[in-house]
Amino acid sequence: xxxxxxxxxxxxxxxxxxxxxxxxxxxxxxxxxxxxxxxxxxxxxxxxxxxxxxxxxxxxxxxxxxxxxxxxxxxxxxxxxxxxxxxxxxxxxxxxxxxxxxxxxxxxxxxxxxxxxxxxxxxxxxxxxxxxxxxxxxxxxxxxxxxxxxxxxxxxxxxxxxxxxxxxxxxxxxxxxxxxxxxxxxxxxxxxxxxxxxxxxxxxxxxxxxxxxxxxxxxxxxxxxxxxxxxxxxxxxxxxxxxxxxxxxxxxxxxxxxxxxxxxxxxxxxxxxxxxxxxxxxxxxxxxxxxxxxxxxxxxxxxxxxxxxxxxxxxxxxxxxxxxxxxxxxxxxxxxxxxxxxxxxxxxxxxxxxxxxxxxxxxxxxxxxxxxxxxxxxxxxxxxxxxxxxxxxxxxxxxxxxxxxxxxxxxxxxxxxxxxxxxxxxxxxxxxxxxxxxxxxxxxxxxxxxxxxxxxxxxxxxxxxxxxxxxxxxxxxxxxxxxxxxxxxxxxxxxxxxxxxxxxxxxxxxxxxxxxxxxxxxxxxxxxxxxxxxxxxxxxxxxxxxxxxxxxxxxxxxxxxxxxxxxxxxxxxxxxxxxxxxxxxxxxxxxxxxxxxxxxxxxxxxxxxxx
Amino acid sequence: xxxxxxxxxxxxxxxxxxxxxxxxxxxxxxxxxxxxxxxxxxxxxxxxxxxxxxxxxxxxxxxxxxxxxxxxxxxxxxxxxxxxxxxxxxxxxxxxxxxxxxxxxxxxxxxxxxxxxxxxxxxxxxxxxxxxxxxxxxxxxxxxxxxxxxxxxxxxxxxxxxxxxxxxxxxxxxxxxxxxxxxxxxxxxxxxxxxxxxxxxxxxxxxxxxxxxxxxxxxxxxxxxxxxxxxxxxxxxx
Numbered sequence: 135x136x137x138x139x140x141x142x143x144x145x146x147x148x149x150x151x152x153x154x155x156x157x158x159x160x161x162x163x164x165x166x167x168x169x170x171x172x173x174x175x176x177x178x179x180x181x182x183x184x185x186x187x188x189x190x191x192x193x194x195x196x197x198x199x200x201x202x203x204x205x206x207x208x209x210x211x212x213x214x215x216x217x218x219x220x221x222x223x224x225x226x227x228x229x230x231x232x233x234x235x236x237x238x239x240x241x242x243x244x245x246x247x248x249x250x251x252x253x254x255x256x257x258x259x260x261x262x263x264x265x266x267x268x269x270x271x272x273x274x275x276x277x278x279x280x281x282x283x284x285x286x287x288x289x290x291x292x293x294x295x296x297x298x299x300x301x302x303x304x305x306x307x308x309x310x311x312x313x314x315x316x317x318x319x320x321x322x323x324x325x326x327x328x329x330x331x332x333x334x335x336x337x338x339x340x341x342x343x344x345x346x347x348x349x350x351x352x353x354x355x356x357x358x359x360x361x362x363x364x365x366x367x368x369x370x371x372x373x374x375x376x377x378x379x380x381x382x383x384x385x386x387x388x389x390x391x392x393x394x395x396x397x398x399x400x401x402x403x404x405x406x407x408x409x410x411x412x413x414x415x416x417x418x419x420x421x422x423x424x425x426x427x428x429x430x431x432x433x434x435x436x437x438x439x440x441x442x443x444x445x446x447x448x449x450x451x452x453x454x455x456x457x458x459x460x461x462x463x464x465x466x467x468x469x470x471x472x473x474x475x476x477x478x479x480x481x482x483x484x485x486x487x488x489x490x491x492x493x494x495x496x497x498x499x500x501x502x503x504x505x506x507x508x509x510x511x512x513x514x515x516x517x518x519x520x521x522x523x524x525x526x527x528x529x530x531x532x533x534x535x536x537x538x539x540x541x542x543x544x545x546x547x548x549x550x551x552x553x554x555x556x557x558x559x560x561x562x563x564x565x566x567x568x569x570x571x572x573x574x575x576x577x578x579x580x581x582x583x584x585x586x587x588x589x590x591x592x593x594x595x596x597x598x599x600x601x602x603x604x605x606x607x608x609x610x611x612x613x614x615x616x617x618x619x620x621x622x623x624x625x626x627x628x629x630x631x632x633x634x635x636x637x638x639x640x641x642x643x644x645x646x647x648x649x650x651x652x653x654x655x656x657x658x659x660x661x662x663x664x665x666x667x668x669x670x671x672x673x674x675x676x677x678x679x680x681x682x683x684x685x686x687x688x689x690x691x692x693x694x695x696x697x698x699x700x701x702x703x704x705x706x707x708x709x710x711x712x713x714x715x716x717x718x719x720x721x722x723x724x725x726x727x728x729x730x731x732x733x734x735x736x737x738x739x740x741x742x743x744x745x
Numbered sequence: 746x747x748x749x750x751x752x753x754x755x756x757x758x759x760x761x762x763x764x765x766x767x768x769x770x771x772x773x774x775x776x777x778x779x780x781x782x783x784x785x786x787x788x789x790x791x792x793x794x795x796x797x798x799x800x801x802x803x804x805x806x807x808x809x810x811x812x813x814x815x816x817x818x819x820x821x822x823x824x825x826x827x828x829x830x831x832x833x834x835x836x837x838x839x840x841x842x843x844x845x846x847x848x849x850x851x852x853x854x855x856x857x858x859x860x861x862x863x864x865x866x867x868x869x870x871x872x873x874x875x876x877x878x879x880x881x882x883x884x885x886x887x888x889x890x891x892x893x894x895x896x897x898x899x900x901x902x903x904x905x906x907x908x909x910x911x912x913x914x915x916x917x918x919x920x921x922x923x924x925x926x927x928x929x930x931x932x933x934x935x936x937x938x939x940x941x942x943x944x945x946x947x948x949x950x951x952x953x954x955x956x957x958x959x960x961x962x963x964x965x966x967x968x969x970x971x972x973x974x975x976x977x978x979x980x981x982x983x
Contacts, residue, residue: 351805352770359767414804415836418797422765455836457829554839555804582840591832594861598869629873632921636870636909640827643912643956645747655751666959671916671948677961686968690976697979 193246201231201242202250205261209251212260215304224309228264232272240273241265256293256303262286267316270323277338280324284348287317291357294399295364300390307398311438314402317357318409324349325553329583331560331569342560351555354410358403365400366391371426401427401435408448413553415588417452418655424449425653429465439476440485443469443492449654450499451550455588457595459507460646460662466500467512469493495548497522502544505530505537506599507644507662510681533603541596545589552584599641601634609667609676617672635669642666750828755790757781769798772806779814782821789897791821793830800837807841812853816891819860824901826867827908835861859887872906872925880927899927903936912956919947 204227211219232241244258244265251257266283269275275283290313294301305313328342328349347353362368366387373383390396404423411420427433429449436442446469453462473493497519504516505527520527529540559565608623609615621628642663647656667676752761760781763769778799785791796818803810815838822830841851866875878884879902892898906925910917923933934944943950951957 355770363767415839416797416801416804417836418794418833419801422794455829455832457827457832556807556839584839587838587840588836591835594865595832595868598865629921629924630871633870633872636913637868639913639956640870640909645828653751656748658747661956668957668959669914669917671914671918675959677959679962679964681964682966684966686966687972690968690972693976697976 190246193242194249197242197247198235201235202247204231205247205250209254209257212257212303212305213254215302217304217306220304221306221308224264224306232268236268237272241268259286259290259293260305263290263313263316266320267312270316270320275323277341280320280327281341281345281348283320284324287320287357288353291360294396295360300393300396304395307394307435307438308440310395310398311402311441314358314361314399314406315440315444318354318406318413321349321354321410322413322551322553325557326551328557328560329554331558331566339560339566342557343563343566345557345560351410351414355407358407358410361396361399361403362407364390365396365403367397367400367404368426370397370400371428375428402438402441405441405445405448408452409444409550412448412451412550414555415552415584417455420448421452421456421654425655429468429654436472439489443473443489447492447496448550450496452654454499454503454592456645458645458647458657459503460509460644460660461657462503463500463507463509463511464647466496466503467515470496470500470515470518471512494522498526498544498548501527502530502541502548505541506596507641509662531603533600535600537600538593538596541593542589545592546585549585549588552588554584598637602638602641605631605634605638606665609665609674610678612674612676614673614675617669617674620674632669635667635674639667750793752794753790753792756792756795760792760795764792764794764798769801770805772802772809775799775802775806775809778802779811782814782817785821786817786895789901791825793822793825793828793833796821797833797837800834804837804839810841812851813891815853816856816860817895819857820891820895820898823860823864823867824898824905826864826905831860831864856887859884867902867905870906870909872909872927875902876924876927903928907940911951911954914951915953915957916948916950919944919949922949 204223208220208223208227211223241264244262247261248258251261262283263286266275266279266286269279270283294303334342370383370387370391373386378386384392387397391400404427407423408420411417411423427445429445433442446465450462450465450469453459453465470493473489497515500515501519501523504519508531510516523544526540526544529536530544531537558569604624605620608620617632618628621631624631626634642661642665643659644662645657646660646662647654648658664679664681665676666679667674669675756764759777763774763778768774778795781792781795782799785796799814800818803815818834819831822834825831838853863875863879866872866878879888903926910922910925919933919937922937923929926933926936928936937944937949942952
């Protein structure tokens with residue numbers, strides 16, 4: 135089987151002819167299967183098949199030779215499980231030819247290139263995976279694309295999960311992540327598209343009515359949970375953390391879990407679940423599925439940058455919705471610093487755009503958290519965030535009425551693309567007609583964007599906290615102050631102001647993750663503010679914690695710097711070998727001048743050493 | 746979240762399996778979880794994650810939706826303020842589509858704004874306003890049909906107020922506390938006594954706790970040996 139492909143690859147000139155023959159041979163069998171064809175009049179189905187066949191041939195002929203060669207080569211790399219070659223084809227080849235030939239059109243359909251890869255069903259599934267991903271990212275998917283990409287994903291996961299035993303396929307980590315990531319992305323865009331009833335054509339309405347489980351929440355969760363269970367990834371992580379030997383780990387995770395393909399897919403499925411649960415508004419469950427995963431950047435999966443970035447983004451977002459702003463801040467700081475460190479290696483990556491967009495949204499979320507729970511954890515990140523969202527941050531931090539629109543703007547910009555778990559009632563003709571007959575712009579015409587629901591929850595918390603910044607600025611000026619006097623300053627009712635002080639107290643406490651805590655949900659209540667106060671009947675007593683100047687750190691840093699400078703200076707070659715030899719005991723200075731071919735003037739060296 | 750929130754000691758192994766396992770998605774388990782909710786309502790227990798699991802099943806299976814259960818979950822979640830349980834429950838309540846107009850009208854859309862207002866007042870520590878709204882004629886329906894079934898509901902709300910008071914006050918006037926708790930005279934005295942607090946001349950003393958002790962501190966840096974090993978090593982080598 136491998137022989138003809140090698141020839142094709144090597145002799146590009148012959149590709150067209152050879153492949154034409156091959157496709158004829160293959161398709162010919164299907165069409166001319168029936169000998170009676172020549173005796174009986176051609177029936178309609180056969181005619182259609184022939185026409186289709188000719189159309190396919192024509193389409194095939196249009197594929198540039200280099201692309202054919204690329205597909206053949208790509209197929210061979212997959213057959214050989216040659217990760218290095220697959221990676222090259224996947225990360226550079228595919229993108230290169232996309233730019234060159236398919237920037238504004240689809241790649242050839244899988245049926246058309248099938249003869250190039252001997253109709254290899256597995257490769258064709260993988261090819262379609264790339265084909266549809268390209269359609270989603272560069273073009274506008276139509277309803278067929280949406281349905282077929284779902285079917286193709288199902289075929290892929292079926293093959294992986296329901297073959298007899300683990301499959302022998304190997305794919306690069308990055309591709310495996312992209313498969314899971316894309317699966318969820320397509321689910322999310324399908325749900326969003328589905329929720330807009332008004333813009334559907336009659337065909338689309340009838341297809342959606344018969345759509346059944348296509349892109350249902352259950353089917354998506356089912357895939358992710360199945361991959362997690364099959365790969366025993368949670369057991370793998372636990373065994374790893376318990377310091378088991380590789381043999382013990384292999385024993386625990388079984389025949390699937392030992393294969394990198396399944397292990398990676400299992401891990402990425404956990405992250406996928408985190409994301410799906412967030413999209414559906416289940417923030418506790420999202421963190422709960424992560425309970426075995428240790429969030430640190432030593433994890434082997436940081437190699438897949440996009441995965442790491444997504445993980446922290448969704449975890450941080452969950453913390454916001456759990457009112458655990460300090461935890462969210464900590465999460466964003468650690469990933470944003472990491473992205474900054476990684477940036478130098480990633481500017482070339484085709485994912486760089488996506489990563490920096492997510493980073494931008496995290497700076498916005500960071501600004502939200504920092505306004506609700508001011509912290510001085512990382513001035514650098516705080517400054518970048520203020521640079522980008524200075525106006526909004528100023529308004530949010532000041533509190534009052536202007537704060538609300540600023541929170542709203544940043545939240546809607548930075549929040550995940552929430553989805554409704556269920557479709558509008560396409561299968562219920564009466565109900566759908568009711569919706570369709572609603573006038574444009576009416577509340578009932580389209581399902582309400584779930585982001586609005588989550589936004590209103592955040593805003594109600596925000597509104598509750600709006601008096602806090604003002605109270606805080608007054609309290610900062612005093613060590614004790616009568617409640618009545620404070621109420622007068624604020625032009626407020628004393629009782630109401632006392633209640634606001636309780637809100638302020640409440641806002642300065644938060645559940646936070648403690649080191650060694652079990653899972654991401656675990657935590658203890660901690661104080662998050664440097665300003666503390668207490669009310670003794672009607673007298674407010676205030677105490678402020680200040681951070682002393684960090685002298686020692688400053689001295690350590692500068693002493694080290696000076697030591698390095700001194701060391702470097704000593705290691706410098708002396709300008710003149712002869713002068714220094716006689717006047718110094720330092721072996722370094724003896725040795726170095728020799729290595730330096732051009733020696734500067736003598737006098738300088740002598741002075742330096744005597745001094 | 747505290748350990749007891751993630752996994753309350755009263756949670757039975759059967760429920761634990763449902764909350765933590767894949768079986769939580771099985772629609773046929775909704776009855777078990779709903780029974781558990783009604784058990785919580787009768788016996789003053791609370792299990793947020795189990796209740797969210799019910800809402801999850803409703804989210805995925807709109808035909809299971811039971812408005813009374815939803816309202817009870819929200820009522821239970823009200824009394825956990827300032828924890829986010831109420832918001833977390835609302836987050837899972839997807840928009841319900843038109844065809845689900847059941848034989849009986851769904852009471853949730855009518856009650857939801859009221860419950861949100863109550864939650865808002867609690868989160869804003871507007872306790873007197875909470876009681877005023879709660880006892881208004883407008884909310885008679887809620888009281889007579891729902892909160893009356895939830896054993897100890899009013900006391901749980903008082904606990905919300907108590908948590909805020911304990912964190913904020915060292916001493917509080919009986920009058921003010923009475924307005925927060927909606928208790929007067931002997932009821933208040935009994936309540937305060939039950940807490941083991943001292944009342945003297947109309948002022949109640951709140952025992953010290955980590956939140957009502959204030960101290961102006963200067964956070965000093967702590968130098969660890971590991972930070973200066975380099976310096977010492979350098980000094981020693983010269």
